[in-house]
Amino acid sequence: DVKVTQSSRYLVKRTGEKVFLECVQDMDHENMFWYRQDPGLGLRLIYFSYDVKMKEKGDIPEGYSVSREKKERFSLILESASTNQTSMYLCASSFQIIGGGFYGYTFGSGTRLTVV
């Protein structure tokens, strides 16, 4: 089974800190994604990556950056954490079979970040 592992389940950080959220997948998936989940808003895409060193902005990239130096690892960076970034962060990976369509995501178990 594909596993997507997020390094921390819960994090508490102070306003202004630089925060790193780490995500590792073990099935050689090309695509990786970061979402945040907020009540009433569902899941919103922050950034995604189709390959090493590639990154694309999602719907809400402001205040975030990402790094993908290795295929299996996709890091989300909060350059200067703010209280409005308190949220659940979900990492996912996916692959696509050529001619076979898209099979959806495998998700990590999430990191609940609180910024105080």
Next chain:
Amino acid sequence: AQKVTQAQTEISVVEKEDVTLDCVYETRDTTYYLFWYKQPPSGELVFLIRRNSFDEQNEISGRYSWNFQKSTSSFNFTITASQVVDSAVYFCALSEADNTDKLIFGTGTRLQVFP
């Protein structure tokens, strides 16, 4: 533009009741994929089903069934004889073939099943 609407924010039922979670989607593509995910209290989203736009057959898996109707752009999910373990947040999602690998999620429906 693609969009997924889950109008039911929260549903509460008593065990053994049947419950249907609604999902309405918008897309201009003729080829697309629809998904349902379950998020239990542990937090991890669990894949339940994938359906492509050319397959309108309804599907049944145990107590779960899905009704895909292109005419109404709906992909509803029914749990028969609900159980407490079904309590979770359920998300419907859409991916267009022209924008592959990007899932657009609805806002989710929280289902609470009481004993």
